[in-house]
Amino acid sequence: MEANIGQADKIIRIVAGLVLLSLAFVGPKTAWGFIGLVPLATAFINFCPAYKLLGMNTLGK
Template identity: 80%
Template sequence: MEANVGKTDKMIRIAAGVLLLSLAFVGPKTPWGFIGVVPLVTAFINFCPAYKLLGVNTCGK
């Protein structure tokens, strides 16, 4: 797995993941908030399968 998630993209994914997870615990307490795990995992492993399929790479050389 070659990294395809850059620094800025990683920060946005972490923020979005935390925000979505907060919906499961603090906000309306909906189970849909657990979808926030996906951007968190992709941020921490620096790889996004959707980016691979689309040929996108935000990671610098």
């Protein structure tokens, strides 16, 4: 797996993941909040399978 997520993309994914994950514990407390694990996981491994399929790369040169 070659990294394809840049620094700004990584920060956005972490923030979005934490916000979504908080929905599972605070607020409506629905299981849908666990979808936040996906952007968190992709941010920490620096690889997004969807980006690979679409030929995208936010990492730069």
